[in-house]
Amino acid sequence: MKKLSSMKLAATLGLVIAFTSGTAAAQDLVAGQQAFEKFACASCHGADAKSSTLPSYPVLAGQHADYLLHALRSYKRGATGSTTVNARNNAVMTAMVQQLSEADMQNIAAWLASLPSDLAVRR
Secondary structure, three states: OOOHHHHHHHHHHHHHHHHHHHHHHHHHHHHHHHHHHOOOOOOHHOOOOOOOOOOOOOOOOOOOOHHHHHHHHHHHHHHHHOOOOOOOOOHHHHHOOOOOOOOHHHHHHHHHHHHOOOOOOOO
């Protein structure tokens, strides 16, 4: 078996880390916060994303990024009249997500997941 040079080993390890570091690392957290503010998400979910204006509005801070992204995509599908299992219909959310690009949704989900919250225990 050939030995890898230290440069090749470092490059290989860098690729492994890049591919396994998770959704939040690949997204722009600053852009996520800016999109959250721009699209008035705080008007329902609170400026800190955990002080919702009504008890029926969920706390978003600290939620898993993949779950949040799935929910946003599902609301977007629901707004198109899709009847698939993965479509959510909510008058407020379906109207709001229509303004969001895929990058906006990814960045918002990553930023929300990075926020401190009682929803998740960070190690």
